[in-house]
Amino acid sequence: MGYLQQRIEEEGVIYPGNVLKIDSFLNHQIDPKVMKEIEREFYDYFKNRKVTKVLTVEASGIAPAIMVAARFDVPMLFAKKARPATLNREDAYTAEVFSYTKQTVSEVMVPKAYLSPKDSVLIIDDFLANGEAAMGLVNIVEQARAEVAGVGICVEKSFQPGRARLEEEGLDVYSIVRIAGIDSNRQRITFKDGH
Amino acid sequence: MGYLQQRIEEEGVIYPGNVLKIDSFLNHQIDPKVMKEIEREFYDYFKNRKVTKVLTVEASGIAPAIMVAARFDVPMLFAKKARPATLNREDAYTAEVFSYTKQTVSEVMVPKAYLSPKDSVLIIDDFLANGEAAMGLVNIVEQARAEVAGVGICVEKSFQPGRARLEEEGLDVYSIVRIAGIDSNRQRITFKDGH
Numbered sequence: 001m002g003y004l005q006q007r008i009e010e011e012g013v014i015y016p017g018n019v020l021k022i023d024s025f026l027n028h029q030i031d032p033k034v035m036k037e038i039e040r041e042f043y044d045y046f047k048n049r050k051v052t053k054v055l056t057v058e059a060s061g062i063a064p065a066i067m068v069a070a071r072f073d074v075p076m077l078f079a080k081k082a083r084p085a086t087l088n089r090e091d092a093y094t095a096e097v098f099s100y101t102k103q104t105v106s107e108v109m110v111p112k113a114y115l116s117p118k119d120s121v122l123i124i125d126d127f128l129a130n131g132e133a134a135m136g137l138v139n140i141v142e143q144a145r146a147e148v149a150g151v152g153i154c155v156e157k158s159f160q161p162g163r164a165r166l167e168e169e170g171l172d173v174y175s176i177v178r179i180a181g182i183d184s185n186r187q188r189i190t191f192k193d194g195h
Numbered sequence: 196m197g198y199l200q201q202r203i204e205e206e207g208v209i210y211p212g213n214v215l216k217i218d219s220f221l222n223h224q225i226d227p228k229v230m231k232e233i234e235r236e237f238y239d240y241f242k243n244r245k246v247t248k249v250l251t252v253e254a255s256g257i258a259p260a261i262m263v264a265a266r267f268d269v270p271m272l273f274a275k276k277a278r279p280a281t282l283n284r285e286d287a288y289t290a291e292v293f294s295y296t297k298q299t300v301s302e303v304m305v306p307k308a309y310l311s312p313k314d315s316v317l318i319i320d321d322f323l324a325n326g327e328a329a330m331g332l333v334n335i336v337e338q339a340r341a342e343v344a345g346v347g348i349c350v351e352k353s354f355q356p357g358r359a360r361l362e363e364e365g366l367d368v369y370s371i372v373r374i375a376g377i378d379s380n381r382q383r384i385t386f387k388d389g390h
Contacts, residue, residue, distance in 0.1 A: 013281075021281055028279075029272045029309045032265040058254040059273070066258040067265065070227040076258065077224045084223075086208075086216055114224045 003037045004154065005177045005191060012189060018157070018182040019101070020189070026126060026154065027060045038176060039067040042124065042152040045174045049149040051122045053077055053115070055141065057097075057108050057133050064154055065124040072122070077115070079108035079137060087111055093143045095136035100129070108136050115144035128153040128175060131162030138169060150174060157182070158192045198232045199349065200372045200386060207384060213352070213377040214296070215384070221321060221349065222255045233371060234262040237319065237347040240369045244344040246317045248272055248310070250336065252292075252303050252328050259349055260319040267317070272310070274303035274332060282306055288338045290331035295324070303331050310339035323348040323370065326357030333364060345369060352377070353387045 004026075013021040025031040051072050056065035057079040069076035083092065092109040099106065115121070121141045125134055134151055141148050151166055156175035159182075166173050178192040199221075208216040220226040246267050251260035252274040264271035278287065287304040294301065310316070318332045329346055336343050346361055351370035354377075361368050373387040 015281055019281070023279075023281075023306065024309070025270075028275065028306060029270050030261055030264070031270055032261070032268055035261060035265055059257060059275075062254060062257040063261040063271065066225055066227070066230060066261060069225070070230055070262065073227055075220075075224050075226055078254070080223065080254075084218075086210055086214070086218075111218065111223060114219070 002041075002176060004034050007031070007034060008155070008177060008179075008189065014182055014184050014187050014189070016184050018159075018184060020155075020157075020179070020182055022155070030063050035063060035067045038064045038154055039071045041176050042068045042122070042174065043071045046122055046150050046152065047072075049122070050120050051149045052119045053121045053146075054124055055079070055110070055121050055137055056124045057081070057137060060126045061124060064126060068122070068124055068152065075114075077110060079110050079140065081106055081108055083107075083109055093140045095139040095143075097132045097136040098130075099132065108133075108140070110140050112144070115141065115146050117145040119144065119146035120149040121146050122149045123151045124153075125151075126154045128156045128162040128166075128173070129160040131160075131165040134162060134166060135169075138166070138171065152176075155179065197236075197371060199229050202226070202229060203350070203372060203374075203384065209377055209379050209382050209384070211379050213354075213379060215350075215352075215374070215377055217350070225258050230258060230262045233259045233349055234266045236371050237263045237317070237369065238266045241317055241345050241347065242267075244317070245315050246344045247314045248316045248341075249319055250274070250305070250316050250332055251319045252276070252332060255321045256319060259321060263317070263319055263347065270309075272305060274305050274335065276301055276303055278302075278304055288335045290334040290338075292327045292331040293325075294327065303328075303335070305335050307339070310336065310341050312340040314339065314341035315344040316341050317344045318346045319348075320346075321349045323351045323357040323361075323368070324355040326355075326360040329357060329361060330364075333361070333366065347371075350374065
């Protein structure tokens with residue numbers, strides 16, 4: 001069992017509706033030991049994909065993404081949820097992302113200047129559930145005619161359709177921890193083997 | 196001249212009102228070489244302060260803060276600008292931060308559980324101008340009766356009062372790059388020596 005999974009077992013807090021909070025080491029306070037494991041696992045798995053850029057979405061994807069980017073020695077780029085005043089709409093790739101939790105559609109954006117058809121982009125995110133954020137990032141990479149090198153996820157909720165949606169697009173998804181089920185009543189998490 | 200200053204000279208974009216955009220290597224796309232310099236400089240300067248935690252504010256402070264935290268091997272904590280549904284108001288330390296650019300007051304927050312009087316907290320941020328965000332973070336550390344180990348800033352606008360405000364509080368401020376002036380008309384940046 002990896003260190004991230006161990007911390008989830010010890011400190012994960014379950015809220016109604018299968019919501020898992022892991023704020024004490026990944027999403028609000030961030031443990032560097034968890035980051036080191038993430039960096040090592042993603043590097044080992046994707047190291048032959050000629051990664052030229054790491055892409056994530058603000059804010060909780062930034063920490064794992066910069067650690068992985070530093071390991072690959074390539075730039076990290078994060079999609080913003082609000083357009084900066086200095087970025088014109090026509091200068092950005094945008095994608096709509098639906099939030100099941102909030103029941104809202106938001107837009108994420110990346111300046112066109114930072115992605116080119118020569119890029120092989122590793123997408124990194126903290127969670128994968130329905131796959132909305134990851135699909136938005138894939139959409140942005142495709143708009144730039146760049147290649148998706150793969151998708152690296154820290155914690156996958158394997159009982160939700162995110163992985164299947166990404167795999168249907170022919171993408172290679174590697175998740176460090178895969179959660180098979182969350183039982184809100186019993187406060188119990190079960191894990192799936194493998195990646 | 197350090198690498199961060201060199202990149203600012205080469206790629207910094209000046210907008211009216213002394214606004215400096217360095218989105219291509221620090222604020223939107225992030226160069227791991229810049230991060231390595233930041234990590235090294237802050238570690239060298241603050242290494243004897245018994246740092247137990249690194250604190251920043253989302254989103255652009257997260258990348259430098261996690262790199263520095265990983266070097267110190269201590270947790271990184273970021274203040275959020277919106278309160279998560281799972282965090283009760285009474286369980287959070289909050290501080291108001293005024294944005295001169297947007298002319299708005301916003302609130303930043305950290306769960307009380309992640310700061311204690313035993314902590315020696317290194318505050319890291321990407322920019323220091325009027326010092327509003329940094330003062331908000333200092334305020335949060337003080338509410339927790341923890342100690343501020345120091346304030347590490349990537350890019351300081353030395354012609355604005357942020358540093359003076361922090362130093363009046365008796366804090367040790369270390370900035371990797373200090374900008375003496377920005378001339379919007381001539382598109383010219385001048386730097387201040389030292390830290």
